[in-house]
Amino acid sequence: MPIYILTGFMKRIPLALEEQARVDGAGDLRIFLRIVLPLCKPALGTCAVFGFLMIWDQYLLPLLVIQTPSMNPLTVVVTSLQSSQELGDGVRLAAAAILMVPSVLL
Incomplete structure (x- = not known):
């Protein structure tokens, strides 16, 4: 079971991407850094903006x-x-x- 599956917005990333990376020989960290994190950048950016505005105001x-x-x-x-x-x-x-x-x- 992947490590990142527990977080909310990462649940929608297809497991087929992880399986393909595993076939190519990638480990958990490389899958997270090279596949999952780039796909989550818009969601992380939105969370960062709303978090900043919440603290600033x-x-x-x-x-x-x-x-x-x-x-x-x-x-x-x-x-x-x-x-x-x-x-x-x-x-x-x-x-x-x-x-x-x-x-x-x-």
């Missing part, structure tokens, strides 16, 4: 856990700018645009 956990204002992430800093009456709308919009840049680039 966190607001409540840093707000509750971090006590030092200088350690706050950008999401908390931008929302704290909303309560400041001294700053103009341009500064708030610029901060929101800066916060969006990594998500858009990814």
Whole structure:
């Protein structure tokens, strides 16, 4: 039984590909690195993008856990700018645009 069969998105890779590689003399590691992993790159990329966005957009956990204002992430800093009456709308919009840049680039 192949090692990678237990993971979710790798279940749909046909076993015929593994059997053909075994006939050619490939071991488990070579099958994983040369056949399975390249076929899973789109799924792994999607998981990476959603994982990054989930971590980048966190607001409540840093707000509750971090006590030092200088350690706050950008999401908390931008929302704290909303309560400041001294700053103009341009500064708030610029901060929101800066916060969006990594998500858009990814």
